[in-house]
Amino acid sequence: MAAxxxxxxxxxxxxxxxxxxxxxxxxxxxxxxxxxxxxxLIVLNVxxxxxxxxxxxxxxxxxxxxxxxxxxxxYNEETKEYxxxxxxxxxRSVLNFYRTGKLHxxxxxxxxxxxxxxxFFGIVPExxxxxxxxxxxxxxxxxxxxxxxxxxxxxxxxLPNMTFxxxxxxxxxxxxxxxxxxxFYYVTGFFIAVSVITNVVETVPCGSVPNQxxxxxxxxxxxxxxxxxTACVMIFTVEYLxxxxxxxxxxxxxxxxxxxxxxxAILPYYIGLVMTDNEDVSGAFVTLRVFRVFRIFKFSRHSQxxxxxxxxxxxxxxxxxxxxxxxxxxxxxFATVMFYAEKGSSSSKFTSIPAxxxxxxxxxxxxxxxxxxxxxIAGKIFGSICSLSGVLVIALPVxxxxxxxxxxxxxxxxxxxxxxxxxxxxxxxxxxxxxSSSAFLHSKRNGLFNEALELTGSTEDEKRLSKSTSLLESxxxxxxxxxxxxxxxxxxxxxALCHNNILNHEFVDEQYYQQSYLEGGxxxxxxxxxxxxxxxxxxxxxxxxxxxxxxxxxxxxSAPAHMQPLTHTHTHPQGLQELSTIHIQPLxxxxxxxxxxxxxxxxxxxxxxxxxxxxxxIPTPPVTTPEGDAHLPAGPTHQNVVKVSAL
Amino acid sequence: xxNAIWETEGLQTVGIVVLVFASIKLLxxxxxxxxxxxxxxxxxxxxxxxxxxxxxxxxxxQTRFSRKELQILxxxxxxxxxxxxxxxxxFKDIYSQFFPQGDASTYAHxxxxxxxxxxxxxxxxxxxxMGLSILLxxxxxxxxxxxxNLYDINKDGYITKEEMLDIMKxxxxxxxxxxxxxxxxxxxxxxxxxxxxxxxxxxxxVVTIDEFIDCCQNDENIMRSMHLFENxx
Numbered sequence: 098m099a100a101x102x103x104x105x106x107x108x109x110x111x112x113x114x115x116x117x118x119x120x121x122x123x124x125x126x127x128x129x130x131x132x133x134x135x136x137x138l139i140v141l142n143v144x145x146x147x148x149x150x151x152x153x154x155x156x157x158x159x160x161x162x163x164x165x166x167x168x169x170x171x172y173n174e175e176t177k178e179y180x181x182x183x184x185x186x187x188x189r190s191v192l193n194f195y196r197t198g199k200l201h202x203x204x205x206x207x208x209x210x211x212x213x214x215x216x217f218f219g220i221v222p223e224x225x226x227x228x229x230x231x232x233x234x235x236x237x238x239x240x241x242x243x244x245x246x247x248x249x250x251x252x253x254x255x256l257p258n259m260t261f262x263x264x265x266x267x268x269x270x271x272x273x274x275x276x277x278x279x280x281f282y283y284v285t286g287f288f289i290a291v292s293v294i295t296n297v298v299e300t301v302p303c304g305s306v307p308n309q310x311x312x313x314x315x316x317x318x319x320x321x322x323x324x325x326x327t328a329c330v331m332i333f334t335v336e337y338l339x340x341x342x343x344x345x346x347x348x349x350x351x352x353x354x355x356x357x358x359x360x361x362a363i364l365p366y367y368i369g370l371v372m373t374d375n376e377d378v379s380g381a382f383v384t385l386r387v388f389r390v391f392r393i394f395k396f397s398r399h400s401q402x403x404x405x406x407x408x409x410x411x412x413x414x415x416x417x418x419x420x421x422x423x424x425x426x427x428x429x430x431f432a433t434v435m436f437y438a439e440k441g442s443s444s445s446k447f448t449s450i451p452a453x454x455x456x457x458x459x460x461x462x463x464x465x466x467x468x469x470x471x472x473x474i475a476g477k478i479f480g481s482i483c484s485l486s487g488v489l490v491i492a493l494p495v496x497x498x499x500x501x502x503x504x505x506x507x508x509x510x511x512x513x514x515x516x517x518x519x520x521x522x523x524x525x526x527x528x529x530x531x532x533s534s535s536a537f538l539h540s541k542r543n544g545l546f547n548e549a550l551e552l553t554g555s556t557e558d559e560k561r562l563s564k565s566t567s568l569l570e571s572x573x574x575x576x577x578x579x580x581x582x583x584x585x586x587x588x589x590x591x592x593a594l595c596h597n598n599i600l601n602h603e604f605v606d607e608q609y610y611q612q613s614y615l616e617g618g619x620x621x622x623x624x625x626x627x628x629x630x631x632x633x634x635x636x637x638x639x640x641x642x643x644x645x646x647x648x649x650x651x652x653x654x655s656a657p658a659h660m661q662p663l664t665h666t667h668t669h670p671q672g673l674q675e676l677s678t679i680h681i682q683p684l685x686x687x688x689x690x691x692x693x694x695x696x697x698x699x700x701x702x703x704x705x706x707x708x709x710x711x712x713x714x715i716p717t718p719p720v721t722t723p724e725g726d727a728h729l730p731a732g733p734t735h736q737n738v739v740k741v742s743a744l
Numbered sequence: 745x746x747n748a749i750w751e752t753e754g755l756q757t758v759g760i761v762v763l764v765f766a767s768i769k770l771l772x773x774x775x776x777x778x779x780x781x782x783x784x785x786x787x788x789x790x791x792x793x794x795x796x797x798x799x800x801x802x803x804x805x806q807t808r809f810s811r812k813e814l815q816i817l818x819x820x821x822x823x824x825x826x827x828x829x830x831x832x833x834x835f836k837d838i839y840s841q842f843f844p845q846g847d848a849s850t851y852a853h854x855x856x857x858x859x860x861x862x863x864x865x866x867x868x869x870x871x872x873x874m875g876l877s878i879l880l881x882x883x884x885x886x887x888x889x890x891x892x893n894l895y896d897i898n899k900d901g902y903i904t905k906e907e908m909l910d911i912m913k914x915x916x917x918x919x920x921x922x923x924x925x926x927x928x929x930x931x932x933x934x935x936x937x938x939x940x941x942x943x944x945x946x947x948x949x950v951v952t953i954d955e956f957i958d959c960c961q962n963d964e965n966i967m968r969s970m971h972l973f974e975n976x977x
Contacts, residue, residue, distance in 0.1 A: 103819025107976045108872070112855055114887055115894045116915060117969040118960055119939060136816065155774050276780035386763045471846040475759040 114435075140178035141192070146185040154195050161219040163195065189213040194220065208236040217592060246512050247519070266342035269272070285336055288400050290327035293393050296386075330366045333359065333392075333559040355398060362392040405509060409502040416501075420494040424461070427490055431457045431483040438476040445472065461487025537574055795828035797869040807873050808881035814873065821869055829866040832856050846920030854914060858894040872961040884970050888957050903943075908936045 116125070139155070141148040141163075158164040171182045181188070187206060191214065194200040202211065202225050215222055259267070268278035291695050295718040299315035299322055315322055337359045344350035365385040383422075397403040410417065432453035439447040446469040447453045458481050471480045797803065803814055825834060836882065840851040859867045859875045878886050893899070897907045912932040919927065943951045943959045960966045 104816075104823060106842070107817075107880075108876060109839065110973050110976050111876050112839075114879050114970065114973060115855065115858070115891055116965055117972075118891050118895075118956070119912065119915065119935070120886070120965070121935075121938065121967065123965045124972055127972050127975070438759070441749070441755075473756070474756040478759045478763065709813055 123444055140181045142178045143183055143185045143188045148188065148192055150192065150195065157195060159290050163218060182211065183217060184214060187211055191218050191220065199226040200224050201226060202233040204232060208240050246514065262343050265339065266345060269340055269343060286330065288329050288332045289392055289395050291325070295325050296389050316607065326366065333363045337363065358391055358394045361388055362395060365389055401509065405506050406502070409505055413498045416494045416497045425489050425591050427461065427486060428454055428457045430481065434479050435471065435476060438473055438479055442472045457483060460484045462491065463488060537577055773894055795868050802836060803870065803873060806879045807877035809873065811879060817873060817876070821872060829868050831866050833869065843918045847920060850914035851918055852896065854894060855909060858890070880973060884967065885957065887970050888960050889952040892953050892956050902952055904950050905936060905940060908939060909933065912936050
């Protein structure tokens with residue numbers, strides 16, 4: 098039932114009294130109107146703009162957000178209104194839907210934002226009224242096409258494992274994918290041009306032998322032209338065979354237009370080879386040479402404009418058909434009339450109706466050769482009508498074809514432009530992404546500071562740090578940190594016990610990842626530690642390149658941290674993590690300079706210039722030694738863990 | 745020889761005649777001349793009938809609705825008929841929306857006539873509200889009176905079998921085809937027979953208003969159903 102007439106339901110029910118005297122059976126009991134309240138106004142606050150409507154209006158469509166109890170989630174107790182943080186302009190259309198029962202699509206609105214709003218309010222777009230539905234569908238289709246275009250471009254991305262055949266096919270279809278393809282593309286183009294020019298020049302009369310008539314060049318330099326022709330045909334044949342080999346679906350390839358053109362282009366040559374000795378068919382052979390001109394169509398692989406033209410003609414087939422049909426009709430009519438009009442005049446060229454066809458065509462297309470001219474007055478009258486109508490008949494379907502061509506052409510232009518811009522867009526997106534990830538790694542360092550400071554309660558540094566990250570960011574970083582801590586690898590656990598190295602997985606930047614990947618993973622650390630004494634600290638080298646990293650000496654549980662030249666430690670008496678940061682990066686302008694006592698890095702052999710290390714050492718009970726001896730008793734609490742991470 | 749001359753002459757005449765006709769048609773198309781009066785386009789637009797109801801106080805006095813109820817009724821009325829009056833087609837349209845399975849147009853036609861008390865072809869808000877007042881807030885006598893008025897199609901004071909049959913068919917039409925058990929052709933007729941047997945006391949083939957009211961007041965079912973819709977608004 099249309100909700101718009103919900104207001105008339107009382108009337109319909111009242112009118113049912115008209116059935117009562119007629120009814121044989123007793124009527125069912127009417128539903129009790131429990132909780133019948135008076136209709137009240139409700140206020141909908143959409144991003145500050147207040148809309149008011151009757152509650153009953155919204156109840157008309159109970160399967161939408163506003164009509165159901167879902168809106169109670171948005172009820173604001175203090176202001177006694179429903180607050181939606183959405184676009185108020187689109188909400189106007191949504192509310193009008195409740196009021197009038199018809200959903201309208203405003204033309205100035207972006208289609209995807211409109212769709213999103215409708216989805217939010219639980220309204221199905223199919224109920225858009227007829228007045229706006231077509232516009233909506235058109236816009237949606239356009240948008241979908243655009244998105245599809247973008248997605249298609251992604252398909253060009255090179256798949257890592259392509260067979261030779263696939264590579265070849267790709268090279269043929271997109272010459273820009275590799276240099277070889279480009280070379281091939283230009284070479285074939287060149288030979289097509291050569292072939293066409295040869296065919297043309299063949300017929301030009303060259304200088305003649307004095308006592309003979311002019312001979313075309315083809316007959317004078319037969320051998321040269323034959324060689325040229327052979328060369329071109331060889332190239333075309335090889336190309337065709339290669340394409341046939343590389344095609345994913347050979348049957349489909351053979352049926353495609355381009356391959357038919359290829360075949361037609363090279364076939365006359367072979368037929369000619371076969372039939373040269375037979376004099377009778379040489380006439381036919383000469384005719385076959387005409388087909389050589391089809392080689393020029395091979396250029397359509399090279400020119401996008403030609404392809405668009407062909408596509409346009411194909412898509413305007415109905416208009417062209419109409420043009421042809423109406424022209425034919427007009428030609429026949431006018432030819433007949435002209436023939437009978439000119440029948441009387443002497444020495445008339447209009448000898449038959451088909452003969453008059455020629456006159457009609459020439460007149461209707463406003464060519465007017467003048468080889469056939471009407472001489473009688475009637476003929477002249479009809480002739481002028483004929484030429485006027487010809488102009489009209491031809492002018493009518495042409496704009497349709499032109500507009501079609503223009504639309505397709507511009508679509509293509511747009512697609513090309515978008516593809517060109519895409520690279521720049523992707524680069525920008527990548528930059529911003531790396532920005533955010535480096536922000537994490539960056540602030541992780543500061544985050545460590547934060548936690549340490551919170552533990553020690555130093556306020557001034559805290560203030561400095563807290564300015565930098567918003568609550569959202571810091572929570573996000575904490576989350577990533579938790580993830581790091583969770584992913585403990587059993588393998589590294591053991592190694593870490595041996596080498597006091599990295600205990601868990603960590604987020605690192607790309608550079609470091611590449612390096613360590615090349616080195617065979619984070620886990621293969623040269624074991625240098627056993628030789629070191631504890632005074633040197635645990636040399637948990639994470640990589641061979643990194644030397645001179647000093648680590649915290651094992652602090653006694655009770656002793657306060659004492660500083661190494663490059664370290665800064667906080668010890669926490671309760672056995673929580675100690676944090677220390679070694680700032681090694683000479684180029685970094687990061688906030689680790691807040692670490693006051695960090696000297697500028699000692700010369701680093703490490704070739705990666707971006708490595709900053711954070712060292713977390715867990716204070717161990719005094720029993721265990723920090724030496725990099727293997728077989729430390731199990732349990733992370735017993736180790737002196739030195740974790741080196743690159744930031 | 746002469747034939748040839750006549751041929752050319754004839755064709756010339758034909759040519760000239762064609763030319764003249766074509767130019768006349770062209771001028772006609774351009775609107776410079778017109779042949780007959782019928783072709784002149786009717787400039788008169790259908791002027792929109794607009795109607796404003798009487799004031800709220802008057803309606804309050806005339807009907808048994810409260811102010812609020814009248815407000816609610818008017819809002820619903822105006823929403824569907826912005827011009828202030830309902831014509832028969834709109835009426836049929838609205839009523840049909842409540843009975844999607846069947847064809848409610850015939851019954852809506854009778855209903856329209858019942859509401860349109862002054863028989864001017866359109867139901868204004870006053871007619872509407874008066875009718876509703878009787879149906880929802882009236883006495884049983886008034887309701888029965890209204891029902892009789894509905895059945896009496898030609899408003900002559902008698903319900904004949906034909907009139908009743910029309911009404912019955914209209915009611916059964918509203919049910920539509922998909923019923924269980926399937927409605928047969930003679931069902932309305934049988935129903936009419938039953939009705940007349942009950943109502944027509946003096947067996948004269950027509951039912952008068954008094955017979956009708958008497959009979960209905962004696963029937964418990966009907967009495968009870970009269971009070972069914974009292975809480976509608």
